[in-house]
Amino acid sequence: MVALNIPEQILTDRLSLHRLRYEDAEEIFYTYASKAEVTKFLSWPTHQSLKDTTAFLRYAIAAWEKGTDYSFAIRLKESNRLIGSIGVINENGKLQFGYVFSPTQWNKGYATEVCLRLMKLLKRQPGVYRIQSFVDAENVSSARVLIKSGLVEEARLARWFRFVNQNNEAKDCILFKLPLDGHKDRSE
Secondary structure, three states: OOOOOOOOEEEOOOEEEEEOOHHHHHHHHHHHHOOHHHHOOOOOOOOOOHHHHHHHHHHHHHHHHHOOEEEEEEEEOOOOOEEEEEEEEEEOOEEEEEEEEOHHHOOOOHHHHHHHHHHHHHOOOOOOOEEEEEEEOOOHHHHHHHHHOOOEEEEEEEEEEEOHHHOOOEEEEEEEEOOOOOOOOOOO
């Protein structure tokens, strides 16, 4: 297993990221996890109760310890208000990441700010050979965030992923990757 050296707290100009913890459960549930408009494009089901959120946190805390998933709460520095989260799945040096924000925080540049900071950190990790993410082709806003964060479109995949919150219908997706220094990239 390629271990990542990921700090438990990361700062940006406006935001503070910290490793998810059980104390975040209620804020996570009410801020975004229970909101259908937020979870529409996510791979996990909308949380129906705090039990769902607690179960996710149990997974996230154990996965951090194993080095397989590093998930962070995203808070506004100014008020310490939880506004979203971002996570990185580590498959032995192949990294997949995703993020989620409260709808009250959309279109404020937070997703790009967090992704730019995280990409800078991840691309310096020893043993990492790929950093990627994918979006439902209809999720134009997230595709724009990924491009602004330095990722490039690698492929458009027809009926590639079933989004649980869209009736498990197979959807067209766009696969993005972060070009890594020292690796030949056809898109350059």
